[in-house]
Amino acid sequence: MATRLNPYLNFRDTAxxxxxxxQSVFGGELTVSTFAEFHASDDPAEQDKVMHSQLTTANGLVLMGADTPNTMSFTIGTSCSVSLFGQDDSELRGYWDKLTVGATISEPLATAPWGDSFGTFTDAFGVSWLVNISGSPS
Structure with a gap:
């Protein structure tokens, strides 16, 4: 198996x-394990928190996430950005349209100085996203 780099998102009780x-945006299979299943916390308030989750799509996208334990500090939107990029304009614009529902758009999806379509936003869960749709090869 090849080495892979996957985004791992942290949440506070919303993983x-x-x-x-x-999963509703990208499709695929979602697995979710709780703190209780891993015996990861003695705190009754943490038993239903997500200890680990993984979304894997048929076309190879992988996204992981978990809830931050109550004993750890957490600041929304500052720890990670997710970069979504490729050449399939229709597919990527479809993801943009779905992901930006309830989002704060920082930079609208538009032609960038380097010729690609590019935009950024923070979704309804506080995750920062960058979308880049590659332009036609020269």
């Missing part, structure tokens, strides 16, 4: 909802 939302 399940966020990962289910991403």
């Amino acid at each position: 399940r909802q966020a990962m289910e939302f991403y």
Whole structure:
């Protein structure tokens, strides 16, 4: 198996909802394991938190996420950005349209100085996204 680099997102009590939302956008298979299943916390308030989740799509996208334990600090939107890029304009614009529902758009999806379509936003769960649709090869 090749080495892979996958985004791993941290949440505060919204990992399940966020990962289910991403599954509704990208499709694929979502696995979710709780703190209780891993015996990861003695705190009764943490038993239903997501210890690990993974969304894997048929076309090879992988996104992982978890809830941050109550004993750890957490600041929304500052720890990670997800870069979504490729050449399939229709597919990527479709993802943009779905992911930006309830989002704050920082830079609208438009032609960038380097010739690609590019945009950035923070989704409804506080995750920062960059979308780049490659232009035609020269």
